[in-house]
Amino acid sequence: MNTLTNNTFYPESELVINGDGSIFHLHLKPEQLADKVILVGDPDRVSLVASHFDKQECEVNNREFHTITGHYHGKRITALSTGIGCDNIDIVMNELDALANIDFKTRTEKTAHHSLTLVRIGTCGGLQPNTPTGTFIASLRSIGFDGLLNFYAGRDKASDLQLEAAFKKHVGWNLKMGNPYVACADNNLIDQIAGDDMVRGITIACGGFFGPQGRKLRLPLMDPDLNEKIESFEYNGLHVDNFEMESSALAGLATLMGHHAMTCCMVIANRRAKKMDTDYKGDIDELVTLVLERI
Ligand code: R1P
Numbered sequence: 001m002n003t004l005t006n007n008t009f010y011p012e013s014e015l016v017i018n019g020d021g022s023i024f025h026l027h028l029k030p031e032q033l034a035d036k037v038i039l040v041g042d043p044d045r046v047s048l049v050a051s052h053f054d055k056q057e058c059e060v061n062n063r064e065f066h067t068i069t070g071h072y073h074g075k076r077i078t079a080l081s082t083g084i085g086c087d088n089i090d091i092v093m094n095e096l097d098a099l100a101n102i103d104f105k106t107r108t109e110k111t112a113h114h115s116l117t118l119v120r121i122g123t124c125g126g127l128q129p130n131t132p133t134g135t136f137i138a139s140l141r142s143i144g145f146d147g148l149l150n151f152y153a154g155r156d157k158a159s160d161l162q163l164e165a166a167f168k169k170h171v172g173w174n175l176k177m178g179n180p181y182v183a184c185a186d187n188n189l190i191d192q193i194a195g196d197d198m199v200r201g202i203t204i205a206c207g208g209f210f211g212p213q214g215r216k217l218r219l220p221l222m223d224p225d226l227n228e229k230i231e232s233f234e235y236n237g238l239h240v241d242n243f244e245m246e247s248s249a250l251a252g253l254a255t256l257m258g259h260h261a262m263t264c265c266m267v268i269a270n271r272r273a274k275k276m277d278t279d280y281k282g283d284i285d286e287l288v289t290l291v292l293e294r295i
């Protein structure tokens with residue numbers, strides 16, 4: 001644990017605490033948060049994770065944020081849904097960090113830094129021949145098309161600038177689409193969670209499911225060849241394996257805040273073969289079990 005020296009007072013409008021002492025969006029109180037956190041997009045997936053718990057401590061619901069804290073084989077774990085998108089990750093990460101590191105009574109930082117371990121279990125679209133539906137993918141790096149980290153001063157420190165430059169050059173990135181950044185997962189956590197049963201690679205986290213992931217329905221795209229260029233990109237033996245929508249903001253903010261985070265996803269859309277598994281909800285339980293065992 002690091003010792004902090006920041007005595008900044010966080011006023012009501014910045015650190016928003018409800019009348020019952022819970023944080024504004026998540027509706028959680030500091031004592032309801034475990035050190036190990038499993039993040040999922042879908043609120044129903046929280047119930048799936050918690051169905052494995054030996055004991056449940058609390059269940060809280062507000063908007064898309066569904067939380068259950070409980071115990072799995074002696075480990076205290078919080079399962080929490082983020083809803084869809086990096087904008088929600090900004091809320092979830094800032095509120096989790098506040099629950100862990102700010103004293104709600106004095107509205108100042110606690111003197112000792114508290115690190116959380118955060119594993120996101122998501123669904124994704126596979127982009128490579130070795131990522132058909134059902135594949136589990138762990139994101140070593142996440143290229144953020146979402147732009148969230150660009151609003152934080154530590155953006156360049158948290159981004160893998162060499163990979164960022166190589167990617168932009170390879171695809172001929174059009175800055176009208178915003179500036180992508182590259183967030184890094186926690187290496188130790190990757191080694192702990194991602195066994196031989198997971199492909200390790202680069203993920204692209206998008207600010208949308210359609211245009212930003214190259215899905216064209218009625219609207220033409222800014223760069224119609226972008227997915228082809230993404231699929232052919234290679235960096236130090238790594239390829240872009242998948243698209244999802246949260247891993248960049250999660251990894252980037254965790255790095256800046258001093259938490260350990262990573263994302264693993266199950267492929268449900270095979271973008272190459274143009275196939276989709278809409279009946280995936282039971283299958284993702286296998287990934288949930290792996291993470292619960294290893295976290
Ligand atoms: C889009 O359908 C959603 O699915 C993926 C994307 O990241 C996005 O949130 O993850 P989840 O299944 O965890 O929501």
Ligand code: URA
Binds near residue numbers: 123124126209213245
């Ligand atoms: N989630 C995504 O973001 N994209 C997909 O193609 C499938 C799931």
